[in-house]
Amino acid sequence: MKHDLTITPLFMNAAGCLGFSPDLHSGVEWTRLGAFVTNPVSLEPRSPAHGQRFHAYPGGFLLHTGYPNPGLTQALRRHVNHWRRSPIPVIVHLLGRNPVEVEKMVRRLEGVEGIMGVEVGVTSQAGLVQVVSFTQAALGELAVIMRLPLERAAELGQAAVQAGASAVSLAPPRGAYPAVNGEIIQGRMYGPSVLPLALKAVQELTRLGVPTIGGGGVYSHQDMDAMIAEGALAVQLDSVLWRYAGIKLFT
């Protein structure tokens, strides 16, 4: 059965921000979200990154975690029942090293009750060929969202949709910052300072007619409304969910 991408209410969490499945005992009002996006899942297990993994700066922070996860087999074992019982549709975020891995993972998720779609990540250096091949590998019963590097989303977005993606979403931009010891830390950027970049990307994508899930630096209703007003079909919330440990979910 082919799943359509239906997100009501118009916002959801970003991948990596609320765990692998909705915790029904956490106090989070899950029905305030239109969908739940899982932490990134790879075919094989991944360990946490070495070295410094977090660095705060005015307006945000850098995160370099390596996307640790137990691999698809263990993720299914631990979370498939939670996905089936989820009060909101689940979108599984996939990290594949190549199209073959993406296709393998998608096939194993098809038919799992509760899963509406997959969100497929590509590297920050991904070109048109990678985006198209990963999109085509993911096509099947589940809706496909391609998560594109924010800085180059306008360049890659049309290709993703023409290859069959239902929508695109925006990965956190990458940056570098000097640590106290003089080392340069690299990682994904989060925080209110990301919003101007993210909103510009949404504007560019929607002008091109690309169905876009906005996100990045959204910290208020005003930020969300701005993304929707610029044509985003939904909005992803990332580190704002951590500020209040998820309890105050836009009350």
Added chain:
Amino acid sequence: MKACIACPPVAIPKAGQYLLASSGDEAGAALGIPIFIAEGCINGFWTAPPIPNTWSPGTNLDLVGPLGHAFTLPREVRRLGLAAMGDTVYRLMPLTESASQAQRSLTLFTDLPLPSLPASVEAYPIASLAEALDWPDFMAIDLPLQRLGELRAMFGLVDGSRLPFPAQVLITTPMPCAGLAGCGACAVPGRRGWKLTCEDGPVFDLDSLKW
């Protein structure tokens, strides 16, 4: 600098637990910050330093928690060693409060500036830890994650050997998701795979970690 936080009793963390604190005045702040108890006070508790320099008397805070696992001292502990190897001794100070009631002797090992300590607490530099292993019957340690690898040398232990007493360690490290996401930023090497400081800690049995 410490701060006195007024809050309901149910919100007061135990030694080693944390609250996630956010100020509504910090519109541009990306995350809340974890705060730990240093000692109790009327209507709340004193936090251990550091606190944000944007906080001032009267600042309203949103508090979530208490979160994480606290220090748990067996009742039969009589000689408690404390080792403060991070940025403050204050996170260990709540463990001194019930010492006389529990008939416990206390020794603090640290190179940090000392607050006024109870008379029952003796203080020594960290360098004397290796010579003092025959004294404590339990140790509570506070150290940043990046110093976990130094612990064995500080105790003067060779690879593979263990402490002659049980110990717990409060690991301090950034915990951006505060247990909500398993983001991995606070991951600590455990004997059986990775552990997360934000939800499996911040206080760990030392034996459960790879150190």
